[in-house]
Amino acid sequence: MSERTLYDKVWEKHKVTELPTGQTQLFVGLHLIHEVTSPQAFGMLRERDLEVAYPELTHATVDHIVPTADQSRPYSDDAAETMMAELEENVREAGIQFDDPTTGNQGIVHVIGPEQGITQPGKTIVCGDSHTSTHGAFGALAFGIGTSQIRDVLATGCVAMEKQDVRKIEVTGELSDGVEAKDVILQIIRKLGTEGGVGYVYEYAGEAIEDLGMEGRMSICNMSIEGGARAGYVNPDETTYEWLAETDEFEDDPEAFERLKPYWESIRSDEDAVYDDHVEIDGDALEPMVTWGTTPGQGVGINEPIPEPEELPEAKQDTARRAQEHMRVEPGDTMNGYEIDVAFLGSCTNSRLPDLRRAAKLVKGREVHEDVRAMVVPGSQRVQKAAEEEGLKEVFTEAGFDWRNAGCSMCLGMNEDQLEGDEACASSSNRNFIGRQGSKDGRTVLMNPRMVAAAAIEGEVTDVRELKEVSLA
Amino acid sequence: MSSGTEESEVEIPEVKEATGTGIPIRGNDIDTDQIIPARFMKVVTFDGLGQFAFFDLRFDDDDEEKDHPMNEDRFKEASIMVVNANFGCGSSREHAPQALMRWGIDALIGESFAEIFAGNCLALGIPTVTADTETIEDLQDWVDENPDADIEVDVEAEQVHYGDRTVDVEVDDAQRRALVDGVWDTTALMKSNADATRAVAESLPYVDLD
16 A cells, blocks of 8 residues: 555554544553653552553653752652652552663653664654654654553553644755754744644654754654644654664664564655645754744744744734743844853753763863853763763863753753743753743743753853864864 | 453543533643643642642742632632633643642633643543634633623533523534543543454564563
């Protein structure tokens, strides 16, 4: 059969049956769990006297509440300790693999799946976290679910879902120096809107996407949900396979790799696949993006004026006015020069090794601005270890960055890493919602990781292209 | 694996309609961090989340009440929330609809809802019905004028009745069927297909079952 998208094919392969509601009962190939959204689901299982149906396809880690400074147990935060203990008990009882911090494999759930190779093309992957779309970078069908759905998946190995439309987003051309995957997705969300993707799965394609490494593709798929799309994916290709070949799953098992590769190839969208919608983004024209407001759709190029609310679609004007008041920005100004107090380099969007490497090249030989507190939070213990081995930790700490342990950290302020008062933060994370980083008066400016490094050094939002890079020995 | 008939039966009520007084929550793009700030998610149950719904918009730094519909006496008994566009965008936290439900909300009427949020509402038996901007704004204004009057959300007929008015609303097909037929809690339903599930699992090249 031809004319089918990856989404059609993966959906069909995992369809168990149609439910009386018209929804599909879809088999889940990988269920990732963490401490915040799973305890209630395990509680519901107990209430109903149910067991975990497929523990071997379930994988746990701890990321949201884990302290990134002192990780000795019990955690100093009682609530965090309770959540951790609850997860430990739940996974032990069910026989679920748990990458806790003693294993050296712990990290943000969307970083560890790909790095271990359990994130694979053609899998269905769910997690009680909206950024599960990240795993789509490998050609998996991956989406976030709520806690009642986690109960469903634990108890049955399945999720009930309606099939959605597919929008192909083609990013043409070549990204210029200083422009990264993060800028591409911020532009996509700006153009299509924060709710533009509701009802759609996004297929990212085009030369600029194909040229990206896996980390860049992950940054883009990660923020699909910020554009309203529950899932986003990139068709698997040689870049994908090269990554997979070096992971735990396949490094010592080339036979498994060869056995699965035909399946991975078979689920790629057909050349003549039919899409419900098609959008083109000019990759050549992009410049580094920053947000000026309190939704990820409120972004501009670094040298572009902040829009007058009246210029925006009517439905967006009120939100824009309130956002500009909160952020204390004026229409007509650019974000270049916006003073910052905090720089956060981390999150499931941008905390992988290449992100840290690129930022380190800028940081090398420079100092964090005296009015800025800056932190680097690697996405996983493996990223942390690799970065330390290649000397990135020294580069960052010598410049005055705080070097932390792996976790979600200041992306959502559930541990001690939080903004205080009305601090402004240059952040490589994914959400600039009011209160997101732990202070309801805090101001978040989203940008790519090198832009975060530049802002940390200059004390203000800065066009990264104005700073020279140093080559790391 | 067992075929799913042994567990204690869970009663799933049919939700054909929801009736109660309304509360307007105005603004587009109201995200889940506003509905329930992350610091209140450091819990292992959903109990007691109702008091933290919209906390940072309802209370200042000294825990004094701010101007917010949920702080107004006239809306204290409300069970139908009337919202604008892209409500519930952001995270997948079920804590958001759980907090609203535990505050007393039985149904939401809005211009549009974020997908994961709407799915989480459905998993709790809470309808999220939609209508155009004008219909919603009229209803919000009417609720302001008539805080003690009932709104009836007829899920089955896809209509909302208030005052002497009846307006058409949209309910997603699967949502409507799930609510009206009382199959919105899908655990037992899907577990009854355990054999077919295992067959799909075994057909997949990457699945290695214990």
